[in-house]
Amino acid sequence: MPELPEVEGVVESLRPFVIDQTIEEVEVSKQLLVSHEAGKAAIIKGCSPEELIRELPGYRITALTRKSKYMYFALQRKNEEALLVGHLGMTGAWFPVETEEAIQEDKFRKHIHVKLRLSGGYWLIYSDIRRFGELRLLQQEADYPPLLQMAPEPFTEEGRQHYLSMSEIAKYRNKPVKGFIMDGHVLSGCGNIYATEALFRMKIHPNRKVARISKSRLNALYDTIVDVLNEGIARGGSSISDYRNVNGGAGSMQHFLQMYGKKMCSTCLTETKQLIIAGRTSTYCPKCQR
């Protein structure tokens, strides 16, 4: 599943294909049109597919950036500015291709939902097997308030201070640390895979309450999360199930994970255990993590 490192990889790889390209035409899959007709907000959020098809053409993509796990396509049309915000959800993927047939895997070719024809002569295709991703056309970021509620980027000093100050707030003090670091209002971009790895490296039990971790350990945990995220970026992300980069390829970080999805602890060979924390499966070593 795409977390910060995977989204970073997509944004960096996609950027040369989309910058200064004008969106000429938009196509939406029959399945999405049917879902929306049935009143469901599948993938396209905040407006109808018809509005997206009508509104997007003519906009030039001037920038593509990542904020937390979101992708921001900055758009400009004459003196008019807009923002297309994307989220990959569980199984979203972008492919810049000349034809659909260039997408190798059946499961992604079968679930193409939005196609943008760019002035460069190719298609920017959004495919999403489970349709948990989202596309949202805004005039500006503030038009969708949750975007303003996200924690600062983890690679900044501001991000660290925000995380530390949140650890002192009553509503978080009694929470399991795993849920704390996966909460996007506390720390941006750390999902289940990277949270699991960081806690294992720090030998911290995922269910340990935030208040029962010292300030210096919380600081060290933050450093470890940043390290794990950076390793993920350097290795092209983790392709556990359905993450693919813009070339349809897999990342390699999954080969370097020590705890996520493991049956046995790589350090002491003890059988791992699982807990549900904040609604997510949390794998840990009962002997190494306290």
Place this chain on the structure above:
DNA sequence: AGTTAGTCCCGGGAGC
């Protein structure tokens, strides 16, 4: 008013 549980977007993989 703050917290928690449920709901919703889904298809695929596991297990029987």
Place this chain on the structure above:
DNA sequence: TGCTCCCGGGACTAA
């Protein structure tokens, strides 16, 4: 082969 169940990022809503 085919059925059923479970999984999950994140926002929203009901309790």
